[in-house]
Amino acid sequence: MPVLFRPASRLTKHVLLIVFGLFMLYPLLWMVSSSIKPEGLIFREPGLVPHDVTGANYSGGWHALKHSFGYYLWNSAVITVLAVVGNLVACSLAAYAFARLEFPLKKLWFTVMLLSIMLPHHVTVVPQYIMFSKIGWINTIWPIVVPKFLATDAFFIFLMVQFIRTLPRELDEAAAIDGAGHWRTFVQVILPLCVPALATTAIFTFIWTWNDFFTQNLYLTNSDNLTAPVALRQFLDASSDSSWGPMFAMSIISLGPIFGFFLAGQKYLVRGMATTGFK
Amino acid sequence: MTLRPAEAGPAAGTAEPPAAPPARRRARRPRRRKSSRARSQAWAGYLFLAPWFIGLFAITLGPMIATLYLSFNDYSMLTPPHWIGLDNYHRMFTADDRFIHSLRVTTVYVAVSVPLQLAFALGLAMALDKGLRGLPIYRSVFYLPSLLGGSVAIAILWRKIFGTDGIVNTFLGWFGYHGEGWVTSPDTALWTLIILHVWTFGAPMVIFLAGLRQIPRELYEAARVDGAGRWRQFRSITLPLLTPIIFFNAVLELIKSFQSFTQAFVVSGGNGGPVDSTLFYTLYLYIKGFKNYEMGYAAAMAWVLLLIIGALTAVNFLMSRFWVFYGDEK
Numbered sequence: 001m002p003v004l005f006r007p008a009s010r011l012t013k014h015v016l017l018i019v020f021g022l023f024m025l026y027p028l029l030w031m032v033s034s035s036i037k038p039e040g041l042i043f044r045e046p047g048l049v050p051h052d053v054t055g056a057n058y059s060g061g062w063h064a065l066k067h068s069f070g071y072y073l074w075n076s077a078v079i080t081v082l083a084v085v086g087n088l089v090a091c092s093l094a095a096y097a098f099a100r101l102e103f104p105l106k107k108l109w110f111t112v113m114l115l116s117i118m119l120p121h122h123v124t125v126v127p128q129y130i131m132f133s134k135i136g137w138i139n140t141i142w143p144i145v146v147p148k149f150l151a152t153d154a155f156f157i158f159l160m161v162q163f164i165r166t167l168p169r170e171l172d173e174a175a176a177i178d179g180a181g182h183w184r185t186f187v188q189v190i191l192p193l194c195v196p197a198l199a200t201t202a203i204f205t206f207i208w209t210w211n212d213f214f215t216q217n218l219y220l221t222n223s224d225n226l227t228a229p230v231a232l233r234q235f236l237d238a239s240s241d242s243s244w245g246p247m248f249a250m251s252i253i254s255l256g257p258i259f260g261f262f263l264a265g266q267k268y269l270v271r272g273m274a275t276t277g278f279k
Numbered sequence: 280m281t282l283r284p285a286e287a288g289p290a291a292g293t294a295e296p297p298a299a300p301p302a303r304r305r306a307r308r309p310r311r312r313k314s315s316r317a318r319s320q321a322w323a324g325y326l327f328l329a330p331w332f333i334g335l336f337a338i339t340l341g342p343m344i345a346t347l348y349l350s351f352n353d354y355s356m357l358t359p360p361h362w363i364g365l366d367n368y369h370r371m372f373t374a375d376d377r378f379i380h381s382l383r384v385t386t387v388y389v390a391v392s393v394p395l396q397l398a399f400a401l402g403l404a405m406a407l408d409k410g411l412r413g414l415p416i417y418r419s420v421f422y423l424p425s426l427l428g429g430s431v432a433i434a435i436l437w438r439k440i441f442g443t444d445g446i447v448n449t450f451l452g453w454f455g456y457h458g459e460g461w462v463t464s465p466d467t468a469l470w471t472l473i474i475l476h477v478w479t480f481g482a483p484m485v486i487f488l489a490g491l492r493q494i495p496r497e498l499y500e501a502a503r504v505d506g507a508g509r510w511r512q513f514r515s516i517t518l519p520l521l522t523p524i525i526f527f528n529a530v531l532e533l534i535k536s537f538q539s540f541t542q543a544f545v546v547s548g549g550n551g552g553p554v555d556s557t558l559f560y561t562l563y564l565y566i567k568g569f570k571n572y573e574m575g576y577a578a579a580m581a582w583v584l585l586l587i588i589g590a591l592t593a594v595n596f597l598m599s600r601f602w603v604f605y606g607d608e609k
Binding site for chain 1: 320322324331337339341342346403411413421422423429432436446478485537548549561564582584
């Protein structure tokens with residue numbers, strides 16, 4: 001009997017999972033379909049297949065604010081790319097020290113690093129804001145980018161420490177016998193083997209920085225400096241209830257890079273989540 | 280440099296000083312060499328950590344202490360800080376109804392959305408386990424919302440879906456229900472944010488999936504031989520062996536959800552409305568610090584937030600003794 005029932009129950013399971021998956025994705029799909037529907041049809045049609053396709057929302061939204069939306073996307077891209085570079089450099093340096101070198105008070109600093117992962121950003125943001133405004137960094141990208149070059153995203157240090165610890169020590173020792181110092185061992189031996197951890201770091205940093213609203217909204221207030229999320233928010237504030245079409249269109253464009261990175265880097269995302277999750 | 284196995288240990292491993300060897304003369308040379316190596320490593324260690332140290336003191340620890348100092352002051356950035364002792368804290372708990380209200384809103388949000396989210400995550404992880412065909416596709420579909428959920432774009436979408444003429448009301452309209460907008464009604468606005476949080480169950484789900492894979496198959500086989508049904512297997516094998524990961528996810532999501540900001544900010548139009556029903560703690564902190572420029576008060580709120588999160592985490596850890604099962608315990 002069980003043999004007979006199995007394919008059927010497996011099929012039921014697939015059907016249930018697909019229905020649930022569609023339910024989960026429905027808001028996103030609806031937003032995509034709404035963005036190509038003519039204005040006014042959006043809310044009369046909860047269906048996903050548009051009867052009438054138009055690009056008007058995209059061209060309208062693109063030019064709705066002071067600058068074209070591409071301008072804000074570029075601002076986001078600059079910050080995001082610098083943040084990725086900063087995290088890769090600074091976090092891998094710190095991770096190498098914690099994973100491979102012995103130095104006084106190492107345990108203490110390692111604990112401090114772990115604790116700093118848990119520290120809410122709000123506990124430091126007020127003095128940071130005061131400090132950055134005193135040195136004239138408001139409305140520049142530096143308050144967002146410079147901390148990344150100082151390894152303040154300790155989560156990624158931890159991720160890389162975990163990864164480096166799995167690499168055999170014999171590699172370091174062989175490099176030492178060949179006369180390589182710590183720097184060369186790090187650059188030529190450890191880093192090339194860390195590519196998966198570096199990829200995970202790069203993808204997460206990209207997505208988190210691209211999505212980040214709090215910091216960018218705080219430091220970038222001049223209408224020439226806005227990033228895509230902040231611009232979207234201003235769009236929402238400035239527009240009446242009738243211009244949802246263009247706003248959806250720009251929302252989708254702003255989610256595009258995240259979706260792209262997600263598709264390209266799924267393997268690293270899932271692996272990164274899974275290996276740092278516990279152990 | 281050739282090392283005998285006995286010496287290779289400490290040199291490659293921890294910095295513990297080697298036990299004093301009985302034969303001094305023989306030990307002297309390797310020891311000296313090791314100490315110079317140790318010194319070079321110490322230098323290198325601190326050099327590699329230099330950016331992190333600067334960040335730690337300038338961006339993290341320094342500001343953290345400055346926050347504590349500011350919390351005892353009246354400060355608006357225009358005039359120098361003015362010491363007022365514990366007044367900010369006192370005012371918070373005795374004279375600021377909005378503060379108490381924001382605590383209540385955040386507590387409801389965390390207490391409802393985190394368990395729900397984890398339940399979905401665990402349920403779906405269990406459904407996806409065991410070599411299901413198409414698993415990577417399902418996993419991606421369920422994981423995707425957790426990457427997008429924090430964005431302004433999704434918050435805008437949510438505001439529209441649950442708006443007065445949003446699709447949720449269109450749907451309900453087919454069944455004869457004609458209500459007001461879910462985000463514009465003070466009774467329901469918070470629930471739309473809770474749904475948004477639950478929607479992002481993919482991240483803990485992926486962690487659960489990895490955890491499920493660590494459970495040895497033989498345990499299930501043995502249980503089946505003993506005649507244990509599915510429910511029994513879940514209760515007696517899966518759940519206990521998964522408790523460390525449930526615990527980890529719970530701590531992580533608790534900390535994260537307590538700091539939720541963007542969704543409430545965008546959905547409410549930046550003020551925590553309607554009628555403060557989505558006034559998250561961090562949103563109120565932001566309003567106090569960066570809209571009203573009551574920075575001393577915001578700093579005090581930040582420290583209270585730290586204490587709350589610290590206390591919750593500590594309670595979590597203490598309670599974990601009673602329900603988290605680590606394999607190496609007997």
